[in-house]
Amino acid sequence: VQLVESGGGLVQAGGSLRLSCTASGFRLDGLAIGWFRQAPGKEREGLSCIKTTDGDTYYAESVKGRFTIFTDNAKNTVHLQMNGLKPEDTAVYYCAAARDRGVSAQAMGLVIFKGLHDYKGQGTQVTVSS
Secondary structure, eight states: OEEEEEOOEEEETTOOEEEEEEEESSOOTTEEEEEEEEOTTSOOEEEEEEETTTOOEEEOTTTTTTEEEEEEGGGTEEEEEEOSOOGGGOEEEEEEEEEOOSSOHHHHHHHHHTTOOSEEOOOEEEEEEO
8 A cells, every 4th residue: 555656857947747646555536635845955845736536626836837736547646747847846746645524625735735644655856957
């Protein structure tokens, strides 16, 4: 039972990456999945959240308009499409999942970003060069 992130790497500023968060041993149905990142010496930053129950999404202001979160139910995966990457996006990116508590995606994001998740991946490094 685990979440596994993939898709990180090195990209030039302005480029794109698609991160994947795949569940193994359980279904993502009925859960909310969030992405957050942590750079060295900085606090955890919540980025985006999606509820599989109704598709509601939330984005932090720092990524709104550049990042898109979406699900691939057939592959039991949540993706984070990242466009227009900037050097300040460099960090380790994590996905985590929590049971949907019947609140908004923004509220579920806060739950997940505070560490109140049921599952969490090991992280994937994203490095954006200038």
